[in-house]
Each structure stands twice: as C-alpha cells, then as structure tokens.
Amino acid sequence: MKRKDIDAALAGRLAQTLRQHGPLAGLAADAAVSLIKLGTLVELEPGEALIREDEEAAREIYLLVEGALVVKSTSGTVARLDRPGDVVGEVAVLLSSKRTADVIADSAARVLAISAKALDLPEYAEVASAVGGAMLRDDWIKY
Numbered sequence: 094m095k096r097k098d099i100d101a102a103l104a105g106r107l108a109q110t111l112r113q114h115g116p117l118a119g120l121a122a123d124a125a126v127s128l129i130k131l132g133t134l135v136e137l138e139p140g141e142a143l144i145r146e147d148e149e150a151a152r153e154i155y156l157l158v159e160g161a162l163v164v165k166s167t168s169g170t171v172a173r174l175d176r177p178g179d180v181v182g183e184v185a186v187l188l189s190s191k192r193t194a195d196v197i198a199d200s201a202a203r204v205l206a207i208s209a210k211a212l213d214l215p216e217y218a219e220v221a222s223a224v225g226g227a228m229l230r231d232d233w234i235k236y
Contacts, residue, residue: 094143095136096206104129107205111156115178116223128220131211134158137198144182144196152209154182154224160202166194173199183224 099107108125111117117125135155137143143155146166161175171194174181181196181204212221 094141097134097136099130099132099134099205101126101130103134107134107158110158110177111205113178114176115156115180116220117156117178118223120220124216128207128211128217129205132205132207135204135206137202137204139198139200141198142195143198143202143204144192144194146192146195148192153206154180154209154212155196155204155206156180158203158205161199162202162204163197163199164194165197175199180224 104126107129108117108122111129112120112122112125117128120128135143137160143162156177157174157179158177161173162179162181163173164171164181182192211217212224
C-alpha cells in the first residue's frame with residue numbers, strides 16, 4: 094500500500110471524478126477540492142488489504158477513486174464496490190468501533206483517505222451526513 098500527498102492539480106482531477114457519485118456528489122467544486130487536499134491518495138495492488146476486520150479504527154474513511162474493492166466478513170463476501178465515490182471504512186469511524194470487515198483490492202485500486210477530523214469541520218457537514226447515509230446503502234453488488 095502506497096500513500097501519496099495530494100497537490101492542487103491532482104485534487105482537481107479527483108474532484109471531477111468523485112463529484113459524480115457518493116458523498117461528494119453535488120458538493121461545489123471548490124469545496125470538494127479543499128476537502129480532497131486534506132486527504133491522502135492510497136494505491137493498492139490486487140489482493141492487498143485496505144482494512145482488516147477487528148483492527149482498531151484508524152479514524153479515516155475511504156472513497157474509491159478507481160479499481161474495485163471486495164468487502165469480506167467472517168461469514169464470507171459481503172459486497173464488491175467498483176464505482177468511483179463508493180465509501181468504505183465509515184462504519185468504524187461513525188460508531189467509534191473496531192473495523193467490521195476486511196476490505197481487499199479486487200484489482201489495482203486507488204482510494205482517497207479522508208480523516209474523521211476533516212469531516213468534523215463545519216464546511217463539510219453535508220459530506221459527513223452523506224457518509225453516514227452510506228451505512229444504509231443497498232446498491233452494492235451483493236454476494
């Protein structure tokens with residue numbers, strides 16, 4: 094897993110992608126760029142774990158930029174996420190709990206890591222609310 098800082102040019106490109114679906118959809122372009130610049134880009138190889146079940150919560154959520162992720166629990170595969178803007182890691186952050194599932198790269202993938210502290214900022218209240226709504230989603234590709 095590689096982490097990269099995000100400069101203004103990359104933030105602009107990521108905002109174009111991530112404003113199409115998920116918690117950044119509908120957010121003004123300048124607000125999306127500002128939030129993205131607070132994050133970190135994480136690159137994963139196929140089969141690499143982004144999150145492990147029962148890990149202490151890292152206090153960050155992830156937005157899929159490209160590639161595919163598989164969510165697995167002890168009962169088996171839960172879902173496959175492959176749309177830019179799909180959210181993972183939100184359950185442990187919102188509930189202040191341990192991670193509830195493994196999240197594994199199903200292909201080469203890039204995700205945006207956003208800290209819970211960034212989502213606590215008043216200017217991103219709309220995004221934080223949308224992340225909370227992600228816990229209730231039913232549009233995953235389920236197994």
